[in-house]
Amino acid sequence: MGSARRSRLGLGNPRGVARVAVAAALVAAGVSVALSGCAGGSRVSGSITVFAAASLTSTFTELATEFEAANPDTSVVLNFAGSSDLVTQITEGAPADVFASADTRNMAKLGDAGLLSGDAVNFASNTLTIAVPPGNPAGIKDFADLAAPGLKTVVCAPQLPCGAATVAIETATGVTLKPVSEESSVTDVLGKVSSGEADAGLVYVTDVEAAGESVTGISFDEAGAAVNTYPIAAVDGAGNGAGNGSGNGELAAAFIDFVTGPVGQRVLADAGFGAP
Amino acid sequence: MLGLPRWVGIVASVGALFIVLPLVAMITRVNWPEFGALVTSESSVAALGLSLRTSVVSTALCVVLGVPLALLLARTQFAGQKVLRALVLLPLVLPPVVGGIALLYTFGRRGLLGSTLEVLGIQIAFSTTAVVIAQTFVALPFLVLSLEGALRTVGTRYEAVAATLGAKPTTVLLRVTLPLVLPALISGAMLSFARALGEFGATLTFAGSLQGVTRTLPLEIYLQRETDPDAAVALSLVLVLVAVVVVGLSRGVSERRGSERGGSERSLSERRLSERDQPARGMPL
Structure with missing residues (x-):
């Protein structure tokens, strides 16, 4: 949710870069408050499977651990491979709740196949x-x-x-x-x-x-x-009749928010990724 | 079913299906209208040509290196023989990528032999030679294994007779031993060829991937899958067909060998006679 608010702010202020930065910082602070709230109240629970590009192996492993620490009743299962391999796996019915691609082209393939619920969000470059x-x-x-x-x-x-x-x-x-x-x-x-x-x-x-x-x-x-943009999106298994994933859309959305939020962005930046 | 319990047949059918079904499933995904265009594209033809050429060279190397190895393992006894046999067969069970890493540290620019070869002006990295080395490495055990088995099965009776009749060791080897195991040698060579054709992991790790130089058919399939799954499936089918032909030929050879057992006994006695004549003719007396 925090990320949605942030991207709206970003879009709403295309001119004032400094102002956006300040706003983003404020929202980021808001998100971390919201997240610590999560940790206390355990809003989300259950297990999800995240398919992520091979280049995200170390960052997403760390992010999954931090996400589980912040949300004690949750478990994140990770599967890493080349983006196009992951697209093939998901298209063939592999159980995925979230897909993080190393490029927009492979994410578009999944979108064209009707396997995404909601829009993809760019989270790194x-x-x-x-x-x-x-x-x-x-x-x-x-x-x-x-x-x-x-x-x-x-x-x-x-x-x-x-x-x-x-x-x-x-x-x-x-x-x-x-x-x-x-x-x-x-x-x-x-x-x-x-x-x-x-x-x-x-x-x-x-x-x-x-x-x-x-x-x-x-x-x-x-x-x-040539800047490669990394998008992330929730997978909708209903599209191919195979029923991908756990159906836990709430947890999938929470994880995507976590990646696009301040913790996710810090971990990604530490690994050398650029802003989306 | 000649006395076999019925459940054997049932489980066997499951086993056969387990092998056949994935192939059938792949065939159902072939884009037939585009098939011709997909397998005759420039990159596909280059990959298939390279695969066939390198596999032929690798098979020849396997025969040259594998026959003496098999003879050594089957016909002699020495300390450490069991260890040597286990080591020679190791590439059969090693993941090919491990073989590739090992080859890299042997023939690579900074490898055990690579730096010496570099001084001599021989560069193996990223060359077709590297592909042949990788293929020979993984295919050699197939030849050694089938030939050693055949050598043990035919025994040493005829060799002993030939030797007592005065044939020199090389004559015995070329005129008695090798003709006896020729069917096994051919089927072993075919299996080596098939294994070389399918080599992927060691080539990828050790040789690289460049059209016409190091990108063999399996590497091309792996790459095409990124953007053009139809091409990958079409090329996979081509590789399956080539493999079916090779395995079929190899089975044919070994079956003929079985049915010709009686015949080969006859031809052997003839051969034995000629062996006796030859040294006699060559005698200085």
Whole structure:
């Protein structure tokens, strides 16, 4: 509910950025008061299953724990995979109450299939960064360096959200990469870089953050040309007749509010995610 | 059913259905009007071609490396043989991704052998060679396993006779032992081929994925699933068909081997005769 109020405020004041920020802060304070109220009164209860993109693994694991702590009678079951895998699973009747996607395209697929109850809310964003092995042996400084002949650059295949973002940056910069591999997941790109097989790879800022010492991130200005937006929505199982999820719409809404609320936004920001 | 209890048949039917039903379910999802276009797209043809080429090379490597291994395990006794057999068969039970990680740390740029190879100007990372290495790694046990079993079954009688008649070890091997186990060698090679064709995890982890270079059919299917499930299903069906043909051929070979047992006895006595002639002719006296 807090998030709904906040987004209305945001929409209502497109000009006064500072004022929106102040208002958001006030509302955020309101939400935390509301949440602590929840914790005392146990407004919601039961169990829900949340399907979330693989890049949200650590943040959503932490968020689920915090949500359960704030709402003692609840339990959040998590399932992580690539966004398109999750869409396939939900379409085939897997029990999901909430879906958090790494891109708007996969969320739209679920919407088109009539499997969402209510609208999707954007809760985070992610940009690409250059990942290199520790010490940056190839001496890469910016995006254009990745096109150097003989350099082993690894990217995501264009079919994936991270690959689509890579293509968008190539188009924006006019730099055409000649990757030695187009991997099937961002994890595979990271693996090729951290093992030293590749000289550089394009991954998300949050991936570098999570990888710790095993890779070094090199941010580049053109990354802003492709910002990936993460939407979250409640799943409506009635759409495919299979009856997804627990049917606990109230708890699903509470979890979505939690993710879009101050605790969720803090955890996401700590992991390197941008504002939605 | 020749004396088998009825419940065996019932449970067996469930078992057969368990294998067949998912394949049928997949076939029901094939987009037939688009099927031709989906499997003949540029990326699909490149992936299928690469898969067939690399699998043929991997199978040849499996034969070259696997036959001596099987002979060593079946015909000799040495300390640590049991350990060696267990280790050789390990890729059968290892998750392929584990195999991929192991290969990465062996042949990768910073791997055990990779840095030496790099000095020699051989780069394996992200090359078709890496695909062949991954496929050979997972397929080799199939050949060793089926050949070792066949070698033990045929026994050493004929080899012993050939040797007492003066045939040198290499002659015995090439003229007696290998012809005896040829059907098992062929069916083992076919199984290796099928396994190489289906290799996914080790290739993904170790070789990368680039059209025409390292993206084999299973990797292409995995990728197409992201945006074009119809293409993924169509290509899956192609892979199933190739696998059915290979497994069918392999079964055919081993069945012929069974029915030809009487015949091979005859041809063996002929072979034994020629073995006796040969060294005699070659004698310096």
